[in-house]
Amino acid sequence: LPHFVSVEDLTTDQVNALIARAEEFKNGAPAPELSQPVYVTNMFFENSTRTHTSFAMAEKKLGLTEIPFDASHSSIKKGETLYDTCLTLDALGVDLTVIRASENDYYLPLINPGAGHYLGLGIVNGGDGSGQHPSQCMLDIMTIHEHFGHFKGLKVAIVGDITHSRVARSNMEILNKLGAEVYFSGPEYWYDHAFDKYGKFLPIDELVEEVDVMMLLRVQHERHAGDAHEGDFSAADYHKQYGINEERYALLKPDTIIMHPGPINRGVELADSLVEAPKSAFVAQMGNGVFMRMAMLEAVLRGRKLGGLE
Ligand code: CP
Numbered sequence: 001l002p003h004f005v006s007v008e009d010l011t012t013d014q015v016n017a018l019i020a021r022a023e024e025f026k027n028g029a030p031a032p033e034l035s036q037p038v039y040v041t042n043m044f045f046e047n048s049t050r051t052h053t054s055f056a057m058a059e060k061k062l063g064l065t066e067i068p069f070d071a072s073h074s075s076i077k078k079g080e081t082l083y084d085t086c087l088t089l090d091a092l093g094v095d096l097t098v099i100r101a102s103e104n105d106y107y108l109p110l111i112n113p114g115a116g117h118y119l120g121l122g123i124v125n126g127g128d129g130s131g132q133h134p135s136q137c138m139l140d141i142m143t144i145h146e147h148f149g150h151f152k153g154l155k156v157a158i159v160g161d162i163t164h165s166r167v168a169r170s171n172m173e174i175l176n177k178l179g180a181e182v183y184f185s186g187p188e189y190w191y192d193h194a195f196d197k198y199g200k201f202l203p204i205d206e207l208v209e210e211v212d213v214m215m216l217l218r219v220q221h222e223r224h225a226g227d228a229h230e231g232d233f234s235a236a237d238y239h240k241q242y243g244i245n246e247e248r249y250a251l252l253k254p255d256t257i258i259m260h261p262g263p264i265n266r267g268v269e270l271a272d273s274l275v276e277a278p279k280s281a282f283v284a285q286m287g288n289g290v291f292m293r294m295a296m297l298e299a300v301l302r303g304r305k306l307g308g309l310e
Pocket of ligand 1: 047050199261
């Protein structure tokens with residue numbers, strides 16, 4: 001892959017190959033040997049703990065050289081565009097960059113700059129607004145595969161602040177492609193019926209005893225400016241109506257897993273006492289993120305023939 005910006009165009013063979021490679025890395029497979037140095041930056045214009053740090057960890061394990069980039073002190077703050085920032089890094093010899101930004105599709109002009117532009121930097125999307133979060137999606141499906149060994153026929157509920165969630169957008173699409181049955185739940189005002197083509201919207205209490213995967217989404221207050229429901233939001237009320245509390249947890253099937261991309265609003269999407277419960281895959285997801293990001297970066301290195309890889 002020359003870039004990794006979305007899961008939209010991945011084939012099921014590519015998805016399965018990435019899962020297999022991430023599982024190999026998890027089982028101790030060595031990183032491929034690089035015959036030339038590869039320079040990478042991590043440009044995070046939105047806050048991040050998991051994605052930023054696990055890309056840095058994956059880069060280190062792959063033997064890439066990270067060139068520090070501090071978004072808050074960069075010339076973006078003086079008005080330089082993202083395109084010109086990438087042009088600068090390219091000129092300095094950076095080979096690829098991971099970017100998180102709040103604008104949906106920020107990556108399109110970077111990967112298709114058009115006539116007269118020669119940006120040669122590889123782009124890996126660390127999350128764009130409410131658009132896509134390909135690395136979170138890939139680590140999520142790795143975690144599901146690790147637990148169940150397959151996707152076909154698995155019932156997966158995506159629950160919560162769906163309209164504002166890039167995790168939901170990436171996951172509903174790929175889970176559909178892999179043959180899982182997708183369901184949606186949570187506040188109907190944070191659901192867009194455009195997603196009906198991927199699955200059915202149902203009340204959480206109709207799903208809790210049925211699903212194999214309960215995928216909870218963070219309530220993203222930072223994306224609620226102008227949202228009519230933000231002013232009335234009550235954490236306790238949300239938890240009661242849509243969250244996984246001890247009562248709902250007890251109704252889950254024995255093999256069901258609860259997932260959450262993090263950061264968790266404890267006591268809102270998931271009860272504080274359940275974050276590390278036996279059915280919670282939250283910690284496993286974060287650990288798998290490093291290995292999946294290694295597999296994704298390796299695919300881009302090979303796609304761009306960087307480090308002497310083919
Ligand atoms: N899941 C996720 O993207 O977490 P961070 O915002 O901490 O990277």
